[in-house]
Amino acid sequence: MCAVQSKWQKESNREQDHLGYGISRPHYGFNCFYQGGTPLVGGGFLAGGKTLLQVFPLLIIAFVVAGSVSTLISKEMVNRWLGEEAGWKGPFLGTLLGAMVPGGPFFFYPLMATLIISGANIGTMISFVAAKTLWYVGRIPIEIAFVGVRITVIRFIITFAIPVLAGAAVNYFLPGYTARIRSEVELLRAKGEKSGKGGMQDD
Amino acid sequence: MTDAVIVLSLMAVIFLFINYRQGKHFESLKEAKKMFLSILPLLLCAFVIVGFLDILIPEKALQAWLGAESGWKGLIFGPIIGALIQGGPYAFFPLFDAVFRETVTTGTAIAMITAWGMINVGHLPYEFTFLGPRFVLLKNAIYLAIPSLTGLLADFLFG
Numbered sequence: 001m002c003a004v005q006s007k008w009q010k011e012s013n014r015e016q017d018h019l020g021y022g023i024s025r026p027h028y029g030f031n032c033f034y035q036g037g038t039p040l041v042g043g044g045f046l047a048g049g050k051t052l053l054q055v056f057p058l059l060i061i062a063f064v065v066a067g068s069v070s071t072l073i074s075k076e077m078v079n080r081w082l083g084e085e086a087g088w089k090g091p092f093l094g095t096l097l098g099a100m101v102p103g104g105p106f107f108f109y110p111l112m113a114t115l116i117i118s119g120a121n122i123g124t125m126i127s128f129v130a131a132k133t134l135w136y137v138g139r140i141p142i143e144i145a146f147v148g149v150r151i152t153v154i155r156f157i158i159t160f161a162i163p164v165l166a167g168a169a170v171n172y173f174l175p176g177y178t179a180r181i182r183s184e185v186e187l188l189r190a191k192g193e194k195s196g197k198g199g200m201q202d203d
Numbered sequence: 204m205t206d207a208v209i210v211l212s213l214m215a216v217i218f219l220f221i222n223y224r225q226g227k228h229f230e231s232l233k234e235a236k237k238m239f240l241s242i243l244p245l246l247l248c249a250f251v252i253v254g255f256l257d258i259l260i261p262e263k264a265l266q267a268w269l270g271a272e273s274g275w276k277g278l279i280f281g282p283i284i285g286a287l288i289q290g291g292p293y294a295f296f297p298l299f300d301a302v303f304r305e306t307v308t309t310g311t312a313i314a315m316i317t318a319w320g321m322i323n324v325g326h327l328p329y330e331f332t333f334l335g336p337r338f339v340l341l342k343n344a345i346y347l348a349i350p351s352l353t354g355l356l357a358d359f360l361f362g
Contacts, residue, residue, distance in 0.1 A: 048254030061211045067235025068218035071227050104291055109329040126342060133320035139292045141211055146296035147304065147316065149206045154361050155313045158353045166345050177341060184335035
């Protein structure tokens with residue numbers, strides 16, 4: 001972001017010169033103070049507060065959707081899917097799984113490691129991570145709320161086939177990669193277990 | 204925004220009904236409240252950042268690099284910005300809404316959101332830690348061009 005911001009600077013007037021230095025909030029606060037004194041800092045908070053108030057009703061609805069989806073996708077269900085040796089069912093199951101598994105990168109990358117060790121093909125995992133990062137269902141409410149129905153739908157249509165295609169291509173063209181990556185993951189797992197990393201990796 | 208309210212309300216009603224049939228409607232509302240409260244501080248911070256950005260980012264520069272007149276540049280710089288922006292959906296989407304939504308073309312928006320998800324640089328440490336360099340290389344070799352291509356396709360079909 002910073003690199004692009006410094007490009008923007010060239011085209012902007014001198015008042016904007018302090019923009020490119022960081023993306024942390026205190027820094028922006030400082031920038032505002034530097035440029036416009038207290039009124040501008042207040043303006044930043046005010047603009048933020050105003051945006052929040054505008055979308056507040058929408059947010060409540062979005063969270064009702066997110067909450068009810070998460071109670072429908074039970075842990076047992078996910079576990080059953082994971083226990084079923086997803087690897088042999090191919091990219092299609094990987095895609096479905098990726099679209100439904102909740103949690104951030106600190107959760108799903110370890111999960112992928114577990115799946116790879118227990119026999120999943122790399123192509124299936126490529127499908128999984130594509131679906132997870134492209135259109136995880138739990139993200140859709142918040143995307144609709146802020147980006148709008150039109151762009152969300154267009155994005156979904158255009159990217160619809162990507163996870164399955166990418167995964168199938170890897171399984172077809174690079175069959176040897178599964179074994180190689182699996183041994184790398186096993187090595188990393190062994191290291192991780194020595195330093196006692198989280199329970200999420202346990203089967 | 205009205206269309207979003209309608210679609211989300213419909214989704215909420217449908218999911219609540221399914222939950223109700225399984226006798227979990229109360230539980231799901233409690234879960235929603237829990238999620239909302241745990242996300243709220245993050246959202247407040249995100250909105251304050253967004254507020255500052257709104258004031259600080261020069262509209263003209265944004266227009267030149269990402270707007271309709273930027274042409275192909277938007278399809279290159281949009282994904283780069285998307286891949287560099289950190290934070291989960293609750294930080295990214297409000298930011299997108301406030302800073303980029305009005306300016307960018309459909310294709311650039313789609314390229315940016317896709318890049319934020321698929322080739323986010325913030326995922327690299329996790330990928331290296333849990334899956335190793337060979338996987339990182341394979342994944343990013345496959346995914347790198349996808350955001351720009353989806354953007355191009357979106358502009359072509361729906362722009």
